[in-house]
Amino acid sequence: MKKLWNKGESIDALFERFTIGKDPELDVILAPYDVIGSKAHAQMLAKVGLLSASESAQLCEQLDLIYASCQKGEFLIEPGVEDCHSQIEMLLIEQLGDVGKKIHSGRSRNDQVITALKLFTKDQLLEVVDKVQVLFELWLDKSELNSKKLMPGYTHMQVAMPSSFGLWFGAYAEALVDDLSMLRAALDITDQNPLGSAAGYGSSFELDRGYTTELMDFSSLNVNSIYAQMSRGKMEKAVAYAVASLAGTLSKYSMDVCTYNGQDYGFFTLDKQYTTGSSIMPHKLNPDGFELVRAKCNKLQSLPVEMTLILNNLTTGYHRDLQVLKESFIPAMQTIQDCLEVTIAMTKGLEVTDDLLEDSKYDLLFTVERVNELVMQGKPFRDAYQIVGKELLEGIYEASRDIKHSHLGSIGNLGTEQIRQSFEKVLSTMK
Numbered sequence: 153m154k155k156l157w158n159k160g161e162s163i164d165a166l167f168e169r170f171t172i173g174k175d176p177e178l179d180v181i182l183a184p185y186d187v188i189g190s191k192a193h194a195q196m197l198a199k200v201g202l203l204s205a206s207e208s209a210q211l212c213e214q215l216d217l218i219y220a221s222c223q224k225g226e227f228l229i230e231p232g233v234e235d236c237h238s239q240i241e242m243l244l245i246e247q248l249g250d251v252g253k254k255i256h257s258g259r260s261r262n263d264q265v266i267t268a269l270k271l272f273t274k275d276q277l278l279e280v281v282d283k284v285q286v287l288f289e290l291w292l293d294k295s296e297l298n299s300k301k302l303m304p305g306y307t308h309m310q311v312a313m314p315s316s317f318g319l320w321f322g323a324y325a326e327a328l329v330d331d332l333s334m335l336r337a338a339l340d341i342t343d344q345n346p347l348g349s350a351a352g353y354g355s356s357f358e359l360d361r362g363y364t365t366e367l368m369d370f371s372s373l374n375v376n377s378i379y380a381q382m383s384r385g386k387m388e389k390a391v392a393y394a395v396a397s398l399a400g401t402l403s404k405y406s407m408d409v410c411t412y413n414g415q416d417y418g419f420f421t422l423d424k425q426y427t428t429g430s431s432i433m434p435h436k437l438n439p440d441g442f443e444l445v446r447a448k449c450n451k452l453q454s455l456p457v458e459m460t461l462i463l464n465n466l467t468t469g470y471h472r473d474l475q476v477l478k479e480s481f482i483p484a485m486q487t488i489q490d491c492l493e494v495t496i497a498m499t500k501g502l503e504v505t506d507d508l509l510e511d512s513k514y515d516l517l518f519t520v521e522r523v524n525e526l527v528m529q530g531k532p533f534r535d536a537y538q539i540v541g542k543e544l545l546e547g548i549y550e551a552s553r554d555i556k557h558s559h560l561g562s563i564g565n566l567g568t569e570q571i572r573q574s575f576e577k578v579l580s581t582m583k
Contacts, residue, residue, distance in 0.1 A: 176229045178478050179236035183229075184222035185271035186236050189264060189347055191215045192367035194255055196348075196360050202258065207251045214247050215240075237264055258359050260351040262470050266384045267347045269478075271368065273391055276485040277339045281332070281582060283492040284398065288328045288575055290499055292568050295322035299566055302509045303419060304517055314517050316563045317419075317504045324405050326571045331398040332578045338394035339582060342387050345370035352381030352469055384474050385466070388481045389459040395488050396456050399449035402491050406446040409502070410439050419508065423501025441498050445491045452491075455484055515551035519544065522551070 179186075191212050198208035218240055221227045229239045244252030299318030304311045345368060348354075348361040354377040365373045374380035412419035427437040458480055462473055509517065519540055526536035543549035 174479050175235045175475065176233070178482050179229060180227060181482055182268045182272055183227050183236040183240065184219055185268040186240055186264065187215050187219040187222065188271055188368060189267040190240060190255060192364040193259055193347060195367060196364045197257060199363055200358055200360055202357060203254060207254065210248055210251055211244060211255055214244055218243060237261055258350065258355045258357040259347065262351045262381055263346050263349045266380065267345070269384070270342050270344070270346065270387060273342045273387065273485070274339065277335060277342060277391065280489060280492070281335055283489060283496070284328055284332060284335070285579065287492060287496050288325055290496060291321050291325035292572060294499070295325060295566055295568055298504050301504050301506060302563070304509065304514050311514060311517050313520055314509065314563060318566050319563055322566050322568055322571060324401065327401045329571065329574045329578060331401055332575060334394035334397040336578055336582050338391040341390045343371040344383065345373040346380035346383060349374065349377035349380030352378050378468060381470060382468065385459070385463045385477060388477050389456060389463065392455040392459050392481070392484070395484060396453045399452035399488060399491070402495055403446050403449035403453070405495065406442040406449070409442050410446065413439050419505050421503040421505070422498065426498045426501060441494050445494055448487055448491055452484055452488060455480060518551040519549070522549070
């Protein structure tokens, strides 16, 4: 096994396999971001005089070639190489000899790894935000399109009061405003440059950390070198909370659709291309996509707890425990994007059922409207409530068809424009 830290001693094979874990698999994803960090570091080393302009140019040229191989899916971590950081440095040494050996001046794998992770996470968060924006606009469009279509509202899983599909879709759109605020906070925490903090205690070289911050397009830097190291794990946990918030919204929406799509409710019709069948029951059109979104998003909601349990008893400084975070964190970023894409696709084909509330089983939805009708006639609210309650007990309550077709208060007040303004206000601070 080729290791940057090995000084010639032999390593037990079982121990080696255990400590390396899934790094070779996951680090292929991080490799292009390590290249970006390495290129910025090489340029900075030339700026402060630790590399000549020619040496820096040679390193950057080779790093550009490695980056291109990453983009083409051709970058591989060779058998016996510990991680992408080792592989990239070994490729540089292979091509440039002693010049390749100079690139590690003033840095540690500690700040190198955090830098790659932050660059990766920043990209992932911005991609998530793009998909959230698409879903937000889709839900708002669905809200406005279905503003006049009534549906039953529920409390305690029992019919409660009249609602509308417009109000229901709009509720999920507004939920994304809060989710976006969480994503913005996570992006702010992520968008800080740790490079130059080395192993957490800085470097005796006069490094220009502001320059690498600019080159890598970070908004700011982690000023304190120890805190830069402490940001490993803290960043992942902050992002995990934001992802969990969004996952909670997608999971609840998926549960609603799976429930309301069933024959007992019949509120929605799914596009057949987004359903599956049964091997025995020919009539089945199963909402498997939403069921999997629900399950995957419920799993994502456990991510902050997992991060916390790994991190909560670690002292200041690097610990190998941090490596384990990658095994859940990196796949989670792809999972949340997959769930967003499937939710968008299935929602586009979601058809709302008309005239649901004409069914007599929903007559009790209108008891509050009956109470309000009496109040408008001059009855005190508590007296009106008692009158309608008595009508129900005596079996003489009858839902007025006029009430059913009247303007039902807040049902018609979708507030889509205010919701859109709130979303755009948060979004404007992120791009």
